[in-house]
Amino acid sequence: MKKYDLIIVGGGAAGMFAAFAVKEKNPSAKILLIEQNEKLGKKIYITGKGRCNVTNACDISEYFDNIKTNPEFLYSSLYTFTNEDTMNFFQKQNVPLKIERGNRVFPKSDKSSDIIKGLARSINNADIHLNEKVEKIDKFNGYFNVSTNKNKYESPKLIIATGGLSYPATGSTGDGYNFAKAFGHKIMELKPSLCPIILDDNNLSMVTGLTVKNAEITVYINKKKEISYFGDFLFTHRGISGPIVLTLTDFINDYPDKAIELYCNFKPAVDIKELEERLLKDIDKNPKKELKSILKNYFPESLADYLLASAKINPKLKLHEITKDLRKNILNLMTSYKFSYKNIAPISQAIITKGGVSTLEINPSTMESKIVDGLYFCGEIIDVNGLTGGYNLQIAFSTGYLAGKSVFE
Numbered sequence: 272m273k274k275y276d277l278i279i280v281g282g283g284a285a286g287m288f289a290a291f292a293v294k295e296k297n298p299s300a301k302i303l304l305i306e307q308n309e310k311l312g313k314k315i316y317i318t319g320k321g322r323c324n325v326t327n328a329c330d331i332s333e334y335f336d337n338i339k340t341n342p343e344f345l346y347s348s349l350y351t352f353t354n355e356d357t358m359n360f361f362q363k364q365n366v367p368l369k370i371e372r373g374n375r376v377f378p379k380s381d382k383s384s385d386i387i388k389g390l391a392r393s394i395n396n397a398d399i400h401l402n403e404k405v406e407k408i409d410k411f412n413g414y415f416n417v418s419t420n421k422n423k424y425e426s427p428k429l430i431i432a433t434g435g436l437s438y439p440a441t442g443s444t445g446d447g448y449n450f451a452k453a454f455g456h457k458i459m460e461l462k463p464s465l466c467p468i469i470l471d472d473n474n475l476s477m478v479t480g481l482t483v484k485n486a487e488i489t490v491y492i493n494k495k496k497e498i499s500y501f502g503d504f505l506f507t508h509r510g511i512s513g514p515i516v517l518t519l520t521d522f523i524n525d526y527p528d529k530a531i532e533l534y535c536n537f538k539p540a541v542d543i544k545e546l547e548e549r550l551l552k553d554i555d556k557n558p559k560k561e562l563k564s565i566l567k568n569y570f571p572e573s574l575a576d577y578l579l580a581s582a583k584i585n586p587k588l589k590l591h592e593i594t595k596d597l598r599k600n601i602l603n604l605m606t607s608y609k610f611s612y613k614n615i616a617p618i619s620q621a622i623i624t625k626g627g628v629s630t631l632e633i634n635p636s637t638m639e640s641k642i643v644d645g646l647y648f649c650g651e652i653i654d655v656n657g658l659t660g661g662y663n664l665q666i667a668f669s670t671g672y673l674a675g676k677s678v679f680e
């Protein structure tokens with residue numbers, strides 16, 4: 272049995288940051304970091320569409336509005352290791368950063384691999400075992416016994432940083448939940464968040480790949496208007512995705528058994544009366560033209576075709592043939608188009624796992640378990656989750672840092 276001062280399970284954003292924090296505070300500690308993949312930070316590669324939105328540069332106090340589950344649990348960690356600390360960290364690791372729209376921070380190179388290299392450079396203090404899967408963890412006489420598919424190890428301290436359940440090919444196999452459960456921890460229900468929406472819609476091929484800018488999607492739960500989201504979204508081959516859709520899934524996944532309806536206003540910036548007058552003018556000016564041809568003034572052609580097909584309106588109709596009712600119908604398509612909502616995509620396709628180890632059983636000032644001495648958690652495995660914009664990686668860094676900093680205090 273090999274002995275260490277600390278074993279970290281999981282070499283993702285949180286696990287690597289925990290190792291870095293130990294080095295900063297306790298450089299002589301003997302650390303083992305165990306990662307089941309062939310490389311560190313496999314999930315980071317796919318973040319931000321391969322560019323890695325590594326944090327958000329907003330004022331740290333604004334983070335708590337963008338954290339949807341248990342934001343108060345993160346006060347200590349986010350103030351101990353802030354977004355500014357993250358930016359300084361990467362600059363020190365020779366990874367220059369840039370700030371884009373919405374204060375989203377990316378590596379200047381637009382390569383997530385540079386973020387991983389920076390992280391990996393910072394943890395030369397640890398023994399790193401790749402291709403090794405932790406299978407079982409017990410605690411006897413004050414020591415954690417960690418069994419992997421290759422070996423057995425022992426340490427008085429243990430950090431579990433095994434991530435969530437989304438994108439399992441990146442190593443998010445959910446093992447950490449079982450380790451936590453075996454130690455008596457409660458796991459709050461695991462649900463997908465920030466994920467695409469599946470539509471029951473045979474016309475999607477007409478718009479697949481199309482990005483719609485500056486739209487507004489309104490969510491109705493059991494016929495009651497609940498909330499609206501303004502911004503961009505994207506049609507996929509199975510439904511819709513993109514910024515506002517991802518964000519609204521964090522809201523609707525709290526209503527699994529309710530009737531959900533989604534309405535899209537493609538022209539939220541224009542008053543509906545103004546839009547109607549514009550449409551009337553277009554119709555009066557061009558009585559012999561086809562309906563399809565004037566809709567090009569309002570939408571990309573493929574979207575106009577799709578909307579007319581969805582409403583079963585003949586695109587070749589001459590404008591002088593348009594009745595008042597039909598005009599109302601067209602206006603409705605523009606401002607209150609009902610998506611044929613089916614469901615939200617499964618957790619395997621979500622950006623983040625909602626739920627996880629209950630925050631009531633973790634000390635927020637240290638990340639130590641309140642049930643088992645010497646056991647710490649960090650990152651996505653904990654029941655916290657943020658919106659898109661770099662908040663989730665910052666949660667992983669901040670909780671990882673606090674766990675690593677606290678282990679030997």
Ligand SMILES: Cc1cc2nc3c(=O)[nH]c(=O)nc-3n(C[C@H](O)[C@H](O)[C@H](O)COP(=O)(O)OP(=O)(O)OC[C@H]3O[C@@H](n4cnc5c(N)ncnc54)[C@H](O)[C@@H]3O)c2cc1C
Nearest residue numbers: 281283284285307318319324405434442650651661663664
């Ligand atoms: C498509 C996509 C895009 C995203 N984009 C962004 C973005 O741009 N910005 C942002 O802030 N967030 C983004 N996220 C979310 C972000 O990637 C996660 O919040 C973050 O990676 C969580 O870090 P973690 O260390 O907790 O978990 P992970 O990064 O999942 O790391 C956990 C590690 O533990 C290892 N592990 C698990 N079980 C075992 C075991 N039994 N033995 C050994 N090792 C094990 C896994 O292999 C894995 O490497 C994105 C997520 C996805 C899926």
